[in-house]
Amino acid sequence: MEPKKNVWDEVVKGLKTWARVNSPWVLHFNSGSCNGCDIEILSTLTPRYDMERMGVKLQASPRHADILLATGAVTRQARERLVRIYEQMHEPKFVIAIGSCAISGGVFEGCYNVMGGIDQVIPVNAYIPGCPPRPEAIIYGVVKLLNSLLPAGSQIPAALPVPENTPEEVTTL
Amino acid sequence: MPENLAPKRFTIPIGPQHPALKEPGHFQFTVDGEVVTSAYVRLGYAHRGIEKAAEERTWIQNLYLIERICGICSHIHAMAYCLAVESLANVEAPPRAQAIRVLVAELERIHSHFLWIGVSAHEAGFETLFMYSWRDRETVMDLLEGLTGNRVNYSANLLGGVKFDLDQAQMDSIRKGVDFLEERTHHYLDVIMHDSTFLQRTRGIGVMTTAQAEVMGAVGPTARASNVKRDLRVEAPYSAYKTFPVQMALDTRGDLEARFEVRLNELFESFRLIRQILDNLPEGPLVARIPRRIPAGEAVVRLEAPRGEVYYFVKGNGSDKPERLKVRTPTICNLTSVIRLAVGHQLADVPMILAGIDPCFSCNDRMVQVRDAATDSQKMLTWEQLRQHGIDFYRSKAK
């Protein structure tokens, strides 16, 4: 028989996910990228795209971060630093592989010092393709990852008022 | 406190993951209190083995590989590679293509310098300048996107020419964008020369004398800030720089403030050049035919990237794959000199000194300078060994 739904558990679980979804602190690690993706990540924090309206803040230490934005095909030298950084992060943690190098090694696939994608080293929750992906794509990827944590159907409130005449499919992320 | 950690001195690892570096580089600074006593760099985190990969790809496939050596100066790398291959096959790109290449190179220089102003302001802790300069940088990113379709890695080059053309509307939008950027650059130049707290972090810090810059082989704005006359666009003009000459922006003080001012003064030069190119863009085709098999031979090409002189060496053996491709990037020359400058400065100045040369590890990681034994940074060397090694190194070097 399905356990009786205890209202108090529901509220606590809802509160927890609400907190995690609305304050995703981000850490960026470049494991051998051509820094095209890195400057796009930085430009998501600057005035035009500004991820802080979603609560995203670039953190300095892996201990403070929830999401690891990993870019670049993992080079042999950066490999064990990436693993150590991933282990230093506290649960619950997520990894987003940004750029085609992070997904599959991209144009550097097959180079002797490159291990290929990030998922060969640490588990990855979301992939954002592109060389480099546009800042909008990075924001879309992060928001999609956050939406996946919410119970089905609900979404993060759009941080900006959506102008009236925008077509339907644009507003539903 | 465990005993091996109660030393007078620490080794402060900066990197490979560090908010000061947007790319992986591992610097170890031994500090006595707040003063740096010895410094060395261990890079190689962004080394992907591009030179080997270039030997297994055809000339055309290499173009896409070369563009991704560095995300910020991808056009300069592609342009250098194309010039090298064209000189091997002694094909000359048509004048219109050369002018467009120089136009995109100058736009990229603006984009790279604005990016650099923001990053080094962020290193100094001046967030507002970081936010403002990156907001203005979006203008030049839009121009580049309008021209080539992509904000970064815009692959404008083809072997023998350029991929796109400029129509009147694009030219007007470039002119409008350049006017706005020029007015903003005046504002930033004023901020950098007069903002007292910013001057406290840049004036008289990381001073490099002309002799030091000469001996250490510093290149680009870092060298020009120490009055070393090295600018390939003036000394050895290539492609369209012959028809559109450029003046060199020089400074004599050689400290961080001078490096800021040289880069900003260079921007005015780029704005003037872009307007000049737009006014008299030569007519003609966009691409010259180039054979699939490039004849055997060697070619050396040197270009002025935003960070300094980039050197390309290509050797072909008549097949459709290069036999050897060598790239020497500007950051490695500046890095060896700047690491020696860090000694004696406060730890707080070190990120600013590193940012002063606008390091680009992705370019640079094809090559690096390692000074300490290949020890894993986590293994605790006894501090005494570390410090002694540092001091011996510098005493022998200074002889």
Add this chain to the structure above:
Amino acid sequence: MNVFLGISSLLIFPGGLFLVVSGLLYEWADHKMLALLQNRVGPRWFQPFADTLKLLIKEEIIPDGVNPFMFVGLPLVALAGALTAGLYVPLAGLAPTFGFPGDLIVVLYLLSLLTLGIGLAGANSLDRFSLIGATRTLTQVFSYEAPFLLALLGPAMVAGSWQIGKITAYAASHWLILTQPLGFLVALIGLMGKLELPPFDAPEASTEIVSGAMTEYSGRGLAIFNLGRAVELVVGLTLVSAFYLGGLSNPLWFLGKTLVLLLALVGIQSLLTRLRIDQTVGLWWRYGVLLVLVQWLIVILFRGM
């Protein structure tokens, strides 16, 4: 009845809950104004609440080579210091709940208890960044503490008592910002030093020493330290505005005054580059102390006449 009133004033109204909530809201106001000055959109109003709640439910890791009792205890001590300081300060423009002659010194001591907690937390770990961060935090305490205290003692001298209640009563009648402008300036800048707002944020300069003393902390420890900082922001703002901007008044008008003060802080914050630790100490001991002593001289001469 009196016990119930005491407990509720401790826990609910001017004490714990109200103080923490207003601290977080002030922190949001600080970030939002800073973002607007940098023409960014800035965080939503519930951002600090989400941050604190998320940090509280994060996994707790106690790194090795660290004294676990201090690792867990120090954040609590820091928050306790800040909360008790809140009881003696006229929050929301109402008279302070408790008061005794000399409680101004106690409040300032309790506030620096928070900074001491952060310094010790940094020194208590193996991580080199927190060691450097701890030394910087403590050196900075010695730089702004003296001028800040002297600047606050200016109004105390004029009011003739060291009890906050009496000083604010005296300040209600005459606006001390007009008579003691230098003292107000040093108090304002001293507040920025105490809260480690840029340009005085060398102790957690992210681009040099990751996040200073807080590098090893995450989860509960970091959340409690951030709460302590937020409460310190409220207490500091109410203290300076109560002394210099005309004492007590109805809560809405008092809220306006503290927000204007916060706007001034944010304005200075966004204009200046982070100063190196030796430059901050030099600035305080060269100009801070000088200004405040000149202010004292004027006050003594003027009152003496």
Add this chain to the structure above:
Amino acid sequence: MNSQEILTLAEAIVGAWDWATEVSHPRPNQIDVKVTHLNELVPIVVGLRVKRLGYLCAIVGLDLGPEVNEMEVLYHFCPGDVVIGLRVRIPRQGGAVPSLSEVIPSAEVFERELHEMFGIEITGLRNTERLYLPERWPEGVYPLRKDFDPASLAAHEGGV
């Protein structure tokens, strides 16, 4: 000094009295010098340096392949728009090249890359630690040689 003067000056330095060198001009602003005796390399470089032509641009290693069993090291000095190339041929196994780091400090970096990528011995180089290959790169494996195959790399490290 315009490029013509630099060219004649470089020509004079390199071709002076009895250096065993063959000078050629593959391109207008370029001099290519084949240095046959290894021990003459450093004196020529000192000569260039003294006449202020010694801005070392790069050191290029060329593997001419197992059949020719020879390697070539190319030093490029680039004062102004002139490119002066010193070319030295060494045997593929156990070839050694004198280090220029005493004369030109910035050469140390280029030489260490050469040593690491081609396995060419550099006599007199102070530190030859691992440059930009990872710390656990197997000894004796030189990636830029023609006969390098990545499979051997995986076997060495167990596919790290």
